[in-house]
Amino acid sequence: MRKLLWLFLFIPIAFGQQGSAPQPTKAEPTADALPTGSVELGYRFIPTLNGSIPTYRSIVNLGEGPRILAGEINFPGGKFYDTLFLRLNNWGGDPYNSFCLLAEKHHVYRSTISYRNSAYFNALPSFANPLGAFNQRSYDQKQRFFDADLDLLPGRRFSPFVGVGHQAARGSGVSPMVFDGNSYAAVSHVDYAYTTARAGLRWTAERFHITLEHTEGKFHDDQTLKIDSRNAGDRLRTYLGQTLFVSNGQDGYGIQGRNGTTGVHATASPTNWLDLSGQYFYAQTNTKASFAENASGLFILLDQLRFTSGIHSFLQNESNQPRTTANFAAELRPFSKLRIIESISTDRLHNDATIPVIWHYNEQRLEAFLDVTKWFTLRVGHKYTWGESYTPPSQLDVATGLERARLRRQSFIGGAVVRPVKNLTINADVEVASGDRAWFRTTLTDFDSTRLRARYQLNTHWIAAAHFLRVSGGNPSWAGNYSYSNTAGGASVQWTPSAKWMALAEYTRGSLLTDILYRNPENFGTIRSLYRDDSHAATLLVDANVHARFKLSAGGTLLKTRGSRSTAYYQPQGRITVPLRKSCELFGEWRYYGFGEFFLYPESFQSHQLTLGLRLMRSTAK
């Protein structure tokens, strides 16, 4: 590792000054030698929280107390940096907080350090059971993400870069301990982390660019499950007249993994009418797992059809998964008004396990762009997607070996960019696909997709936009008679009558319908799965700078859906800012969260939140 670091340090010295890149300019010193920026400090009150607390925590999860709500600090340029910038968000007890530090010196280095904390709380049943029973999956975890990147000599011909990353999660929850015939809610502790180190070299020239990079990663996942009192589990009936139970039990997972990935990205423009680009990745991922289980109680062993009072097992195994991805594209411009793009990509993985998963996926695309007139560009093309996979069959079907599936789909792709008048742009995308092989019953084989997007800037005050999406398709009988339809359309208007006022209104109407038949596992009767979701979503934002720095803003979003899981979710908000001094503002903010479900009304909640605080600012003296 140290040798690698030395290599990356010497490359810029050896080659850094040989590039044809322009000479750097020394940054103008700012008029003020003190940091500038702003910090927002506040106290959040929650005067009302009615309804389901677990649902509130699963969706919103904001608490009361003092907070550093936001901060931006810009340090004046110094000897070691032209830019040093720190950003903070939601520190002091909020479930989501972060900071980001950027340091840069032109043509010398650029470094970013970022850190995020994320609380994940979810204690809701993931199925539509009005009784709310059997919610045996809940999570109360803290996740941390750290990333640091350093690019040396950015913008120069040779630019080495290094980086490290660390993601970790720790916490508790509820997860079932599963034995033959029954499952038992157990206290779960999770502790997993993934650390990566990456290094590479970017070589940029006038007519080509190459990036070489290598990433090494280490991973561990140590989960434990524990039951320390009698637990009769979720089974409502006896098993051959006996009640199954666990009196105490422990599961322990010890999973260690590593991965190494080597990649090359390149672009080239050998002539004025040809651009080439490509990418190649080879990854080798490895996992070593050990699992220990000890439990006492009354259990059934289904393979031997006998009862036992204790289960003890220990297992170790190892998995490898090499993966290769390669892509290539060429853009030809034989005439000034015509562009032809050919691209091909392949992705292959092979899980070297007892029962392996083998997967090949390929895509080839040919597209032509024709500038018919100055305001009309037409795009037509063809996409061919194909692949093959081998996966384990059902546990009841071990004799037949691996299941093989293929994917084969031909698509016509097209589109247009139209600018009939100044400041009006219309984008259209169309894909019509037909296939005769699919991975799964719900993989769309035959479908058509249309997407339209329009934006019109009437003048400096008014901007209007509209969008429409429709994906409609069905699978033939061999793939399960799956029917799918997704339509979404909406419009938005932005009005900025002056620098002091801004209003934005947006509305989207969506409709999703899927329809497929399946068999009831118990009696093999046919069941129709019909999923429907009709939604209305609206957003309104109004900002008004009433007088000097006295500001008002109001708005929010609302969502209402009808169908298989009817839901309403309202999030209005308002904020008032009053200047106290040149460098200090007082603000008050109100937010409301209202959530309700038609079938699962006990999960509804309503909450008012008030935040009072100060915004401290310091700007550059002129």
Added chain:
Amino acid sequence: MRVVKTIAVLLLAIGAQAATDPKWETCAPCHEDLVTAFSRNQHATAKNGCDSCHSNAAKHAETADPALVGNPKKAAPKAGEATCLACHKNHPSRVGQVRSGHGRGQVACTSCHSVHAPPVPQTASSRNQQCFACHAETRAQFARPFSHKLTQGQLNCTDCHNPHGSFNGRALASAQRHGSNEPGCLKCHIDKRGPFRFEHAPVRLEGCASCHEPHGSANPRMLVRQDVATQCLECHANLPGAALAATRQVQGVLPPAFHDLRDPFYRNCTVCHTKIHGSHVNRAFLK
């Protein structure tokens, strides 16, 4: 520690070579605030100063006629892009652009990038607002109760998407790659990364989006169906036809077990199949 000191010394040595080149004298008298803010911008190092992007800047300075100066932001997207690509053509972000929706839709660089702005990172919220300005239907999806924490400012769109486009093995051409050439989802959901001794095929073959709706869902686990049993049984469809089973044209259709769906216990498959994303221990994903 020694290595850190060495890096610091080398950076100082390289930094000391920076030269002064006052290219802004022509424009600064009228555009002082722009030039001042620009001094911390990467583009401040452009060879010909303002003229690098704004053609005829000198003529404009002589006459003060705004019509004379070239402005990539006001030009047609193709012409504006040509200005940017004069320097950025062979750049890492260009590798996947031919497959990106932005590239195909001729979205101008200046639609998203503020060329004069200081190089400070945007807040997650401001970046998301920028994306939502065009992708309004995605904003509507994030208004759903169970979604990734974008609206709380914890994530931004570019954590998962590469707006310049990426060569991705899957259908989602804009998805970020991560670590061992894995889907961007696994950057945070690291316990799902495997490889597992017993893989659940859809995770590898179709990715997380075959079961989850990442932008927002009414289901607490962000599933694409209202409940777990429906989600699972649509694929594990129990002998949908003898021909289908015999020819094996699609996977996962054979009966998983003879469960009684009238019992609520069996309505939530993941109560027993706890390791549904893949298991190191059990073939039926029970542990």
